[in-house]
Amino acid sequence: MPQHAINPNVSVDCVIFSFNNQELEVLLIERSAGNTDKVDEIKALPGNLIYEDETLDCAAERVLTELTGLENIFLEQVYTFGDPDRISKKHDQDWLRSIRAHPEARVITVAYTSLINKERFNLTPSSFARNAVWVKVKDVPQLGFDHNDILEKALDHLKQKIYIKPLGYELLPDRFTLAQLQKLYEAILDDKFDKRNFRRKILRTYFIVPLNEKQQGVAHKPAGLYRFDKSLFHQM
Amino acid sequence: MPQHAINPNVSVDCVIFSFNNQELEVLLIERSAGNTDKVDEIKALPGNLIYEDETLDCAAERVLTELTGLENIFLEQVYTFGDPDRISKKHDQDWLRSIRAHPEARVITVAYTSLINKERFNLTPSSFARNAVWVKVKDVPQLGFDHNDILEKALDHLKQKIYIKPLGYELLPDRFTLAQLQKLYEAILDDKFDKRNFRRKILRTYFIVPLNEKQQGVAHKPAGLYRFDKSLFHQM
DNA sequence: TGGCAATGTGTAATAATTACACTAAGTTTG
């Protein structure tokens, strides 16, 4: 078997979330190598077939890097999508013909997700990604394949998870205000919270620790900055 | 493509839980068609390759029926396992050679789970299942492939889920006592609860409704019987 | 210096959680 033989039946797709201080965003690629204008307009999640000799987790990391340039992202498996006709829409087939040996083969895909602070990473799209772009989750257009369903599932997963683990520190700067954190929770859960109750609840955890610093350069009373203390968190 | 062409790279495995009033049990098959005694000793989760023209959900239902005779079980996807060498242990290969066209092909598997009341179903193993047996989760031996990992993941999934939805009515008789329900929660979560607090919490939900009936034929004060009211549950 | 914009704070009412021990009912046994 050649070293990087491709498994024609199994792919991975990555749903990478970020936060622009107001809204959740998701990372999409714009397809290149299409033959028609139509094809080029379609966005999709970064994803591709796996190699025969790599784990699913490794495949997800590799594919994400190849398509977007993001490296060392901790990806978590979400769900597997396997409708027999999930890639057989005409636009999708047109495009697959330009990049795959067996564009018609049935492909099941394993979805992965992660949260990152987009400020900390550079996007350097390559492979068949003409471009990689952050799109507000609320503005996501019709995507290729069943990628809207995949995004939906990843969002559900995220909502579930934020109740269990205090996610989201990956999405914020190292030092953040409680208002930023609250906006983030509100964006993920698509809800509004009372400021006092939110602060009380957060500070009760003890691993969001206040720094003796304040915001700079805002046209109002500057907020205190906080950081997430990983060691305090893990010892709970 | 023949109507039921097999996809050589993708399988499904089913983790079916039941409850014997004391402990959680899981449904395993005993492999038949092995050539050596060794192979015959090994148990595994019911699972097999999918067909090219069926969804993953359908595949899981079909495979479960073929191997164990269980029909109309609501299966829920849990996780996908795809280590390149997950089926390459010697025992597993020996056995696969006896039932598969390409025993060495890499197979990723999508795990499904369900909870059933075993009293309501008959096991009628067929296909390559010599037998189908209920095994206490705490007594599960070394299984074939990576099936111990899959079982572990399904158990985690179950523990998570019981916090969100009041599962487990599938596991009990239609009419049950609160002590039975408590034992079930304790078995799933591997924990102990205070009787009074547990009862209060359950009855606060309002969809566990008391019947005007009592246990019969027990050598002590008979307990009142309750039932789960689905319509009251869904309108919450 | 007055206005703007967001920060930061307390309390009272209600609900949920925890810890804890005895009486009641029906069966069995002597």
Add this chain to the structure above:
DNA sequence: CAAACTTAGTGTAATTATTACACATTGCCA
């Protein structure tokens, strides 16, 4: 038929979590 056995069923007080709600403070800017 009475005593013993086994599990069912119940209440309360202390603590903690949740909810709803309004105003003074800080720093910048015009």
